Amino acid sequence: MVNEVRVASEEWGFFQVINHGIPSSVLDEMIEGIHLFNEQDLELKKELYSRDREKKVKRSTIEYIKHMKRLGETLFELLSEALGLRPDHLGSIRCCKGSSLHSHYYPPCPQPELTLGVRKHADPGILTLLLQNNISGLQVLHNDQWFDVRPTRGGLVVNIGDLLQVLSNDKFKSVKHRAIANHVGPRITVPCFFLGHASLLEKPFGPIKELISEANPPRYNEFLLKDYVAKFLSSSLDKKPPIDYYKL
Ligand SMILES: O=C(O)CCC(=O)C(=O)O
Numbered sequence: 004m005v006n007e008v009r010v011a012s013e014e015w016g017f018f019q020v021i022n023h024g025i026p027s028s029v030l031d032e033m034i035e036g037i038h039l040f041n042e043q044d045l046e047l048k049k050e051l052y053s054r055d056r057e058k059k060v061k062r063s064t065i066e067y068i069k070h071m072k073r074l075g076e077t078l079f080e081l082l083s084e085a086l087g088l089r090p091d092h093l094g095s096i097r098c099c100k101g102s103s104l105h106s107h108y109y110p111p112c113p114q115p116e117l118t119l120g121v122r123k124h125a126d127p128g129i130l131t132l133l134l135q136n137n138i139s140g141l142q143v144l145h146n147d148q149w150f151d152v153r154p155t156r157g158g159l160v161v162n163i164g165d166l167l168q169v170l171s172n173d174k175f176k177s178v179k180h181r182a183i184a185n186h187v188g189p190r191i192t193v194p195c196f197f198l199g200h201a202s203l204l205e206k207p208f209g210p211i212k213e214l215i216s217e218a219n220p221p222r223y224n225e226f227l228l229k230d231y232v233a234k235f236l237s238s239s240l241d242k243k244p245p246i247d248y249y250k251l
């Protein structure tokens with residue numbers, strides 16, 4: 004398992020987990036909840052609409068988030084081992100904290116060739132766990148070619164984010180991906196982003212010291228996560244990714 008995680012993370016920047024032990028009813032209810040929420044009357048949804056980051060539309064996602072955190076902890080143990088570190092290494096720097104749950108609802112598109120669901124990007128955080136309903140659309144870039152990541156019933160996609168690429172000193176590669184539009188739908192996806200604990204914002208962030216040696220010098224300057232977040236928020240997805248500012 005550790006070797007599979009290592010190879011997938013180094014070469015592809017993503018993998019899928021199926022035997023995660025999360026009841027399929029929890030995943031199905033999450034998809035159904037987002038489906039129902041989005042198909043409510045427009046006037047009802049308008050009342051909840053806001054682009055203010057401080058305002059949060061809250062639904063009952065507590066059980067789902069608990070499962071994501073538990074799975075995240077296990078994955079961070081495997082990823083630590085895959086880096087040759089103690090299993091608790093990534094957990095001890097509070098990678099698994101600061102999770103943020105989002106949802107996407109892509110309606111059926113009459114002319115999918117003219118648009119995209121989400122533009123090409125790598126997730127800026129540490130790790131993402133993505134739940135998809137049964138409609139394809141996610142593609143990952145590998146060796147300059149786009150590959151479909153078809154939904155697997157009960158499966159969750161795990162994306163390496165830019166910050167894990169930095170922590171691993173480029174041993175793990177973040178995965179460039181996009182979502183294409185579809186004639187059929189709706190396509191529903193639920194990314195859970197692990198961004199690291201808020202206390203990391205003020206501390207220097209960079210490649211894990213134990214991974215650095217004369218033969219493997221740091222590939223990034225240390226930086227403050229709060230500056231990184233500010234850079235991310237002030238740019239758009241297709242612009243220069245904020246980690247590029249810190250590359251050596
Ligand atoms: O909906 C998808 O398949 C991908 C969404 C995504 O990449 C994101 O939210 O970062």
Ligand SMILES: [Fe+2]
Nearest residue numbers: 124125126180
């Ligand atoms: Fe993404």
